[in-house]
Amino acid sequence: MLKSLFNWKVLLNLVFAIVVFVGLVWLTFRWLEYHTRHGQEVPVPNVINKSVHEAVKVLDDAGLEYEVDSFKYDPKYRPFQVLQIYPSPGSRVKDGRAIRLVVNPRNWAPVAIPDVINKYSGLAFQRLDQVGLKVGDTIFEPSIQKEAIIRLLYKGNTIKPGTLIPRFSTIDVVVGSGPMRNISIPNVVGLTVKEARQAIARSLFEVGLVEHEDGSKDESDIIYYQDPAAGDVRDQGMQIDLWASKRTPAELRAKVEELNSIYRMKIDTSLPPIHYEEVPNPSEPKINELTPVTPTAVPKKDNPKPEVVKSETSKPAATAPKTDNKAKTTNTTGNKPVTNTTQPSTQKPKAKKVVVE
Template sequence: MLKSLFNWKVLLNLVVAIGVFVGLVWLTFRWLEYHTNHGQEIPVPNIVNKSVQEAIKILDDSGLDYEVDSFKYDPKYRPFQVLQVYPAPGSRVKDGRAIQLKVNPRTWARVEVPDVINKYSGLAFQRLEQVGLKVGDTIFEPSIQKDAVLRILYKGTAVKPKTKLPRFSVVDVVIGSGPLRNITIPNVVGLTVKEARAVIARSMFEVGLVEHEDGSKDESDIIYYQDPAAGDVRDQGMQMDLWASKRTPAELRAKIEELNSIYRMKVDTALPPIQYQEMPVQEPAYEAPPPVAAPKRESPKPSTDVQKTDAQKSSVKPSSGTESAKPKTTGTSTSGNTASANKPAATTQKTAEKPKAKKIVVE
């Protein structure tokens, strides 16, 4: 078997195979060098701070492609000025390589106006500032939507939500200041429904119920009745109900009288006026209360029987004979006859005052 391996035919085939393999590898690398321009590199020119027109011209002359991308706007640099280059200047790239240019745009990027219509003004201001818009003048306009945003103005023109404006643009905001008071109701009888709507809108009222006589919704029908009546005073934003027909108001007298009986209150002036009389005011009579008797003053109660005996002896005058000394009452007088006449009363008083025997009044 070893002898067969060293046969010249086998060795020849092996040498041919190795030569073919080496040749294919060499041809492959040569093709890659030719296709990729190996060894033919071009340095990236320094085009930073140049205008985009100058940078494109330099790249075309160098045989390089380019891709331009707008960078974040920076007011410190000129519009359309090249701020960044990738690959960096001085790098060596192949012929035809695309160079990316970051260019300062002409102005700020555009932003969408947020939908803040009919929203509270405080929240609307915050939302506008978040997207990059500045609020300039605040204009107040009579409206039933108090403190709500009615319109957004840009350079005096109303803009709708989602309109794109340059970033940091100044916008004016129209805010409702509340309804006006005591506005006269306009007369729309005899006008078409379309004309009446315009008149009511100009008078800052709203159209309420519109009832057509034939049940249609024809805007050319003529108004023959309205509520509230023309000349009445209402606040802004109140609704006006309308009745329309293809006939004229003169042909609908009966219908108008029927509506008047419902929506118009008549005051009968034939009745005599009501007279009001005032009742006389009588002061209440007060009776004087009966006099209250003054309380009797009582002498201090003697502490002992000894003191009582000594007081009787010192204050009562002794009488003649063997008669015992009796204390006199306070009602006795100096006359003897008067004292004898008052004895029965004194006796009765003593009997009534029997429970108070210890109490003695000395003259």
């Protein structure tokens, strides 16, 4: 077996295989050297602070490729100024290597308008500030959504949520100030459903129930009845119900009368007006100033006040008026006449005292 291994034919085949293997390895490295341009390196030129157009021209002349990356806007630098370069200037790279340029954009990066429509104004302002937008003028407009965002304006034009505008742009907001009061309801009887919707929207109302006589949804049907009636006043945003038909209101007079009996309140003016008079309280008797008031004896308590005894020679009190028509009575048990001082006078008495003789 060893003798056959050292046969010249075997050795020749082994040498041939080794030569072929070495040749293939040499050819592979030569191909890689040619393909990768081994040893052909060029320095990266310094294009920082140049404009992007100048930097691209320099890189083309050096046989290098380039990639432009828009960095965040910095107002301290010129628009389209090269701020950074990768690899760094002076590095040696192969011919055809792509160089990355970081360029200052012309303006701030665009941001999308957030969806703040119909949101409370306080939360909407906070959301706009978070995305980098500034709120300019606040315009109040009548709306049933008080303190809610109705529209957003950018340079005087209405913008929708999702629109891209430069960051730190100033936008104006339209905020609802509450509904208007006492608006006259328009007359839409005789109009088509489509025309009635437009007239109701112009008057700041909303369309409520729309009942078609034939059950269809034809917008060309004619309105023959509405509720509330035309000329009534309502607040902004109130709904107006409509009844529509392909026939004219004159042909539906009976139907209109039927609806009037349901939705229109009738006031009977044939009844006499009602007068309201004040009825005196029977528990409180009327006091006639011309009728004298007879004082009543008040029962005395255990500790009565000292009585005032009037003698024959005593003079009447200074406050009591003198009268000539005093009623005199004769005491049946004695001979002395008794003067009755409790007889009221014709004038309205003041505070009286009970005098006992």
